[in-house]
Amino acid sequence: MTATYVLDGTRISTLEDFWRVIGEAVNGPGGYFGRNLDSFADCLSGGFGTPDDGDYVVEWRDHQLSRTHLGHPETVRQLEIVLSRCHPTNRVAVSAELSEARAGRGPTVFDWLVDIAGHRAPGALRLR
Numbered sequence: 001m002t003a004t005y006v007l008d009g010t011r012i013s014t015l016e017d018f019w020r021v022i023g024e025a026v027n028g029p030g031g032y033f034g035r036n037l038d039s040f041a042d043c044l045s046g047g048f049g050t051p052d053d054g055d056y057v058v059e060w061r062d063h064q065l066s067r068t069h070l071g072h073p074e075t076v077r078q079l080e081i082v083l084s085r086c087h088p089t090n091r092v093a094v095s096a097e098l099s100e101a102r103a104g105r106g107p108t109v110f111d112w113l114v115d116i117a118g119h120r121a122p123g124a125l126r127l128r
Helices: 015-027 037-044 063-069 072-085 088-102 109-120
Strands: 003-008 056-061 125-127
Touching: 003 015, 015 037, 015 056, 015 109, 037 109, 056 063, 072 088, 072 109, 109 125
Parallel strands: 003 056, 056 125
Antiparallel strands: none
C-alpha cells in the first residue's frame, strides 16, 4: 500500500516552514525530513520515515500558494543567507544567482524543491 504524506501549502510561507511542515507530515510533530536542500534530497531517497521500498507519495496541497510564497523574494532571502556562509570560492556563483533572483529571474525556492523531488524520488511529489 502506498504511503501518502500531505503537505498543507497554506502553512508554507518560507523555506523554514517547508522543513517544519514536511517533517511533521512524514514523521509527526517535531519530525525531521531535511533542514537544507542536501538533507532533503537524502531523505527523499529513503530511510528517514518513508517506506524502505520507496512506495510513497508526497501530496502538496495548495501548492500554488506555496509557489507564490516561495518565489523570488524568498529566494533572495535564502541566497543572502547562503552568500553570508559560503566558501569564498563560491561567492561569485552565489552572487550571480542572487542578482538574477533580485531581478525576478531564474529558479525559485519552490523550483529547487520540486526539482530535487523529481530527481531523487521521481513521481513521488504530487502538486494539488
